[in-house]
Amino acid sequence: MAKYTYNQEAVDNLKLSDTSILDRLIDFESAREAHLKKEHAKKDKRMTIGEAVSAFVQDGDILTDGGFSYVRTPHQAFFEIIRQGKKNLQMIGAPNTNQTFFICYGDVEYSHNSYTGAEMRGIDKVYDRALKAGKVKILSEWSHGGVAQGFKAAQLGTPGFFSKQMLGSDLVRYNPYLKVIQNPLKADKDPVVFVPALYPDVAFIHCHAADKYGNAYIYGPAVNDLAVAAATRKLIITAEEIVPENDIRYNKQGQIIPFFYADAVVEMPFGAVPGNMPGYYYWSRQWWEKCMRFGGASDENIMAFCNEWIMGTKNQFEFVEKLGGAKWIAEARRQTKAAEGDNEDIDFSYEEYTLTHDSGLYY
């Protein structure tokens, strides 16, 4: 007997022969059980990223992250997952342009989709090809707001929300988790979408600072981070620096993830490279342009690009060296501070990467 009765039209449209693959994302009982079994004692959870990935990412897991597209995304932790060659992962794409790297290496085979691309730098041609070639299968289509509500429902401790988003659209016809029902208190016809609480298996959240127990501080947009941290079965905090607990208690005003959500704490300066870390470093525009434009052109190109940058580096320090080392750090810090209004105004012009012009610079 199946545990859930999914939206059958979406199951049919997505050609899902076995719906059990959908279950864990909404399986509250097993998520609660996982939360109960976690280490609740305030213990030192520090380890290396290699140890954290090895211990907490299992083949078949539903993976997600914090941040937004290429702002505070845990790219370097993702690259370690790829280096370790995890398999058969599902990935939640909101807000995430980064599934493609995993798909290239056959790590992510299933996608929960809400946005794939790089905004002003265009659509993701690698993802487009992978989808058509059957290298990745879409399990559900969402809006950003729909996914945000699913995570928020989990954080607020409820089976789900009644939403007014996604109604009438084809998202509902391609998302087995969504059902349109009547608002139970309205006398007139009033359709609402039931959005279930979402429980990923493992989440990586990159923070500005954390203590050794996992109290973690975020500066800048905390997009879905607090909700994801509360929902996920396993949480790995990567942090630009490890600070004393008192620093969090007394000095860090802002968004804080409580320690008891965290399974592992990894000191990981430059953990969001080549993306943007608010207050610390700007994103590498040329890196992303090369990724989308050169990598987008063919499967051979994207593999060459990923082999160079992901497999060709052992950690974030080697990655930063390739970007330009100390010079890159200085420029990236200056740029992000200027972008946030914490520095002199600077000229943001730069040598854009195009297929006919590669300056070799990444800042």
Added chain:
Amino acid sequence: MQDLNAPANPLETLAYIIAQQINDHSIVYIGTGIPMVAGILAKKTHAPNITIVYESGGQDPIEGDMPWSVGCPFTWRKSPTIMEMSYSFAQCYNGYVDIGFLGFAQVDMYGNVNTHMIGKDFHHPKVRMTGSGGNNDLSSLTEKMVLVGLQTPDKFPEKVDFITSVGHLTGGNSRKEAGLIGNGPAAVISPWGVYDFEPVSKRMRVKSVTPGVTFEIAQSLTGFELLKPEGEIPQTKLITDDALKIIRTQVDPRGVFTTMPT
């Protein structure tokens, strides 16, 4: 630095026309791309007191360089507060947002938007595009939507290949019956025309045309039958030299969003 003497290109024209939709003192929800240029242009010209809201949570930033992502520092530069994403969309639902601007890859005769795919087969589309992002959320919740994009018969088909975001669905009362909030799209803006929706049928209608464009030309760029308004069709106000200069020197000096794709 841009050539200040070159005539306005279609994207600059578009940014100007969109900016004219923005009233001062309103709260404006902005998506990626040309809407960002328009919002900042409005703020630097006729609407200095607007509050701009972005989907990743930034609101009321002090303008800096052109945002390259709705999550980038320029969308929350010295913001008094930054919302979580679920709250950011809830502001549209709860009635705090006056107008929203979104792009599209396709828009149909009822203002339904597609940003998912070109082609009819979900598993083997001709091109897979971005998916919804916040597009559906804004369209579902915002009081007044303005849709913005380039216009060809393929981009203005009778039916979109995938309904990412509901506009007026199948016309008439169908948007309301589907349970959606707000009035749906009020206008579609392309470089060649401004379109509204006939109040009863909710079919797309020509509101004004760019100087040099006739109803027949607008129709030839559209994949369905456009409605013609009563009387003479007004001309869309052309971008002023001042506005063009402000775009090129202050809003998007490097042409990030206002350079025509090659």
